[in-house]
Amino acid sequence: MSIQEQTPVTDPQTDTATAPEPTAPQGVREAVLAAASAARDAQPALARLTRDRKDAVLLAMAEALVARADEIVTANARDIEAADAAGIEAGLRDRLLLTPERVGSIAQQLRDAAALPDPVGEVVRGSILRNGLELRQMRVPLGVIGMVYEARPNVTVDAAGLALKSGNAVVLRGGSAALHSNTALIAVLRSVLAEQGLPEDLVIGIDEHGRDGVGVLMTARGLVDVLIPRGGAGLIARVVENSTVPVIETGTGNTHILVDASADLEAAADIVVNAKTHRIGVCNALETLLVHRGVAERALPLLAERLAAKDVTLHADDTAQEILAAAGTAARVVPATSQDWETEYLSLDLAVKVVEDFDEALAHIRAHSTGHTESILTRDLESQRRFLAEVDSAVVMANASTRFSDGGEFGFGAEIGISTQKLHARGPMGLPEMTTTKWIVVGQGHVRP
Amino acid sequence: MSIQEQTPVTDPQTDTATAPEPTAPQGVREAVLAAASAARDAQPALARLTRDRKDAVLLAMAEALVARADEIVTANARDIEAADAAGIEAGLRDRLLLTPERVGSIAQQLRDAAALPDPVGEVVRGSILRNGLELRQMRVPLGVIGMVYEARPNVTVDAAGLALKSGNAVVLRGGSAALHSNTALIAVLRSVLAEQGLPEDLVIGIDEHGRDGVGVLMTARGLVDVLIPRGGAGLIARVVENSTVPVIETGTGNTHILVDASADLEAAADIVVNAKTHRIGVCNALETLLVHRGVAERALPLLAERLAAKDVTLHADDTAQEILAAAGTAARVVPATSQDWETEYLSLDLAVKVVEDFDEALAHIRAHSTGHTESILTRDLESQRRFLAEVDSAVVMANASTRFSDGGEFGFGAEIGISTQKLHARGPMGLPEMTTTKWIVVGQGHVRP
Missing domain, CATH: 3.40.605.10 (Aldehyde Dehydrogenase; Chain A, domain 1)
Structure with a gap:
């Protein structure tokens, strides 16, 4: 079963989320x-x-x-x-x-x-x-x-x-x-x-x-x-x-892809387009694209062209804007504000940032990710190893579209949601995550010495 | 490492537990x-x-x-x-x-x-x-x-x-x-x-x-x-x-033993005395003893004698009081109030109740247990099967002292606490319970079709 479609716009049911809970009649x-x-x-x-x-x-x-x-x-x-x-x-x-x-x-x-x-x-x-x-x-x-x-x-x-x-x-x-x-x-x-x-x-x-x-x-x-x-x-x-009842938090996905300096750019374009546009209203859709400075001049124009063909608006930081302007991109580009790094658009919008190095990418993800899914596109063994080890999200990927972060894709057969918390269940939740355990101890008159 | 000793008396740090949280300076x-x-x-x-x-x-x-x-x-x-x-x-x-x-x-x-x-x-x-x-x-x-x-x-x-x-x-x-x-x-x-x-x-x-x-x-x-x-x-x-931070609830143990109609009474006496008196200030110590009506006349005088030798005060329901009085017990017996069924004494006190049948025992446990540990003492296969299947506690036992409900005894080597909640960890928690998991997905340019 596929991942649930989310509501991108404010909903009357939820728009006072941070207000104190009223006392029910x-x-x-x-x-x-x-x-x-x-x-x-x-x-x-x-x-x-x-x-x-x-x-x-x-x-x-x-x-x-x-x-x-x-x-x-x-x-x-x-x-x-x-x-x-x-x-x-x-x-x-x-x-x-x-x-x-x-x-x-x-x-x-x-x-x-x-x-x-x-x-x-x-x-x-x-x-x-x-x-x-x-x-x-x-x-x-x-x-x-x-x-x-x-x-x-x-x-x-x-x-x-x-x-x-x-x-x-x-x-x-x-x-x-x-x-x-x-x-x-x-x-x-x-x-x-x-x-x-x-x-x-x-x-x-x-x-x-x-x-x-x-x-x-x-x-x-x-x-x-x-x-x-x-x-x-x-x-x-x-x-x-x-809630005072225990909660399993699900679903919010401010999802990142890092195009590393060593990435295969054709494969990267396929993956980025897939992650952003395969289905836009879902929590595993791509929301922020990070591009390594070392490959930005070659990667950004190509990515922008492919994304423009799918009608994606790019919310780009200064460096990305300059590179895209210099390349004469056809893509719709607007300046990114700090708010863009926090936004789960669930729409044909994508935040784009050029990072000076690998560490800046990790720091950006650490600061802004909701801990759902992040993916690195790379051909470098050490970059892949570090990304998979150091990014602290429910699902970390290399050279794959974030759209695979899904209970159905993982082979669970069913999915009740995707947990972004660390207790009990993390990532896609199937039937086993809807259970607890108990310890059964059978003795024959055992007493503690 | 052994289970932690608990504080049986009110502590200045905790005595306003149910008061609203004040705003910190x-x-x-x-x-x-x-x-x-x-x-x-x-x-x-x-x-x-x-x-x-x-x-x-x-x-x-x-x-x-x-x-x-x-x-x-x-x-x-x-x-x-x-x-x-x-x-x-x-x-x-x-x-x-x-x-x-x-x-x-x-x-x-x-x-x-x-x-x-x-x-x-x-x-x-x-x-x-x-x-x-x-x-x-x-x-x-x-x-x-x-x-x-x-x-x-x-x-x-x-x-x-x-x-x-x-x-x-x-x-x-x-x-x-x-x-x-x-x-x-x-x-x-x-x-x-x-x-x-x-x-x-x-x-x-x-x-x-x-x-x-x-x-x-x-x-x-x-x-x-x-x-x-x-x-x-x-x-x-x-x-x-x-707390708005996720919590793992530990330790409160209103622990029950059911002496079934078919119990081996000598073994039962050993287990009950061990569970109540081996160490009194801990969460896996016995707090309520349920005795099946069919064996109460034989079991209670024996159990009371053994418990009296360890200085245990019995908080007994009417039927248990009558049986003990008729048997001329030497044990200290006081009438149980409804409060006794809820109390984790952490002292040389024990609530005692005679139950008419197995179902009444299960209903009592369901109503009053904190879900920590319960044990049945029985020689009957069906009673053991039903107890282990139907009692919804972190640890359910047959023919063993509740004192075994402990990470050290379970072979964990260390214990950070005993969870009485159902999410994340239930029962004794060792090092694995202090971790979460993440999913690592490695592709070779995979996009979702």
Whole structure:
């Protein structure tokens, strides 16, 4: 499954991200905590299911979604109507829209999840201690996962499917703009759970409580085991800064490529164009290009020409501007400001900087990267070694497009997000990252001497 | 290395744990952020060291501590003097006290750390993808670790040694009562770093900024990669509730043993006595004993007799009281209140409850456990299977004393704490848990089709 498209523009749901959290009305508070508590109570029933049973549930859900596609599309039409009335931007509208074909694709995500190996029960380590105690460290579900995302109904089903497959109950909060779509989708999933003799509250939506509901969910410590925000930087910042529930931070990618002095320039042009333009609204798209001074005069005009053909605007530092001007480039070039080094454009814009040497490149990345993905294009062994060793990002690459930083490309089969934090999971997260472990110790009357 | 002794009584440092965090004075704020920033800038120099170099640094530190033991003991005498004047409790005083012999033991912790395998560089997973991209997931240091603990000078050196061995810079905040001792110890460690040509700020103390300093450290997001609180429940709660830096929650252990209907009662008595009395001030000590109704009449008098011989007070529920009274026990028995089910006594006290059946035992554990360690004593295969599968704690045991829930006992060689959370690390944490991973991707001009 491919990486999620992000929202490049400010979204009404997230634009007050850094404001202090308001206190939610008591009714919302009670309702959301009751939902989290219900999910928590439901989860043990799922934790005990075999893989065969879990897969059967996912396949039944896929079938029910297809069977009830009309109902889902009708609910979605209400969201689309409201969005159109509010003058929604075309990209956001497209992500919100469901058709019978799209419902079919969503159902297929569940079949794909069913086909993946079950992470639960995997013995990660094990031994018999010298005193005879038998020790095993085994993967078990996290418990209750809270997913907070934007108005993308496919995420509702994808997140629920991956959570269930890994033995977790899930509390879902999609964007308010998708309220009717999400409600319809969740109703289908819950009815299948009931048919299969499982608690409906394994999948529970809190969209009707709006932004306040997220605030309560973030404080449901002891009821929710982990919160995973997926979406724009504002949403993620709000959750990371205010949550007392542990959070896995995902997705913000201010991604760099360094064209080293020794780079193969034709290959470099292919990779830079691919990284920037293959898909622009995703977190592994290229945002800042660093070019080594030693190759800048040859590299920049070539790169600019190839990028101009794809309609990319270059936000260039002084040296890059001079070189491009001297070469008479056809590319659209604007002066870079300090803000450009921090920006995840998610658009046909690219920051460009000429670095005097390798150390300046590393220092720039250290100062401005979000720790998602960086790549070096080089033919020099020592440059490659140092870059891979010294750049402290979730994914470090040599001679490859940043677009490969993706759970699907890594062979995980599914991806719940890309973690840019260092605890628990770093980089693309698949099903094993949705589990924890427990230690199982079996003795025969052992006491400590 | 053994599990840390905890502080059973309220500590001046932690007794306002649930109060809102006060705003630190600007001077403290600047100083603590400068310290965290200096540690962050220093860390890459350490990350590049080979294991041989890191071990040499640790051994030199051990030597310097022994050579400068007088200076350390003299500084400690100032802390002890102040503590005596303040009327410190005997147990706390003993943990604070340093002697030349104890400095020798502290130095030995560094030699032990040097002898452990280096987690950094371990390739956790790796493959060549179908398109030829080479993929490796490798352990790397977390970066900067913040350690917040109570007035135990040995933790200062132990934490610094384990952090350095795993490639991390460390910001240390011990209790104010150990200010002079910690300052002297950190001065020795820093002088060795300088002698070895490394940045002194790899080890940095912020004790002089007191409680306010901790408040600032908790908000040093982007400078500190993880905070590890070690100590009493109040300290841990303060950090967990207020930190915006990711936290690894350690140590609180409301630990249960279930004596099942089929238990071997002689073995059960040995295990219960061991778990409760082997060492009382530690997080893996037994706190609540559950006894199956079917065996309570035979088990309780025997267990009470053995526990009474060790001076344990039983906080018993009604049924247990009746059975013990009918048996004419010599044990000290007091009625249990609902508070007893929640209490980590860390003393010669034990909560005792008779459960009607296995399900009531599981429900009690689910409601009251802190998720640290629980053990079942049974001869029944199905009871053991269900207990190990259904109890959701970091360590679940059968027929063994809870005292085995320890990094040293598990063979880790070192232990930085015992995590009771589900993210990143669960249960005893050794050196690998002080690392993260990064993905290294090497291509030959790969672009995404």
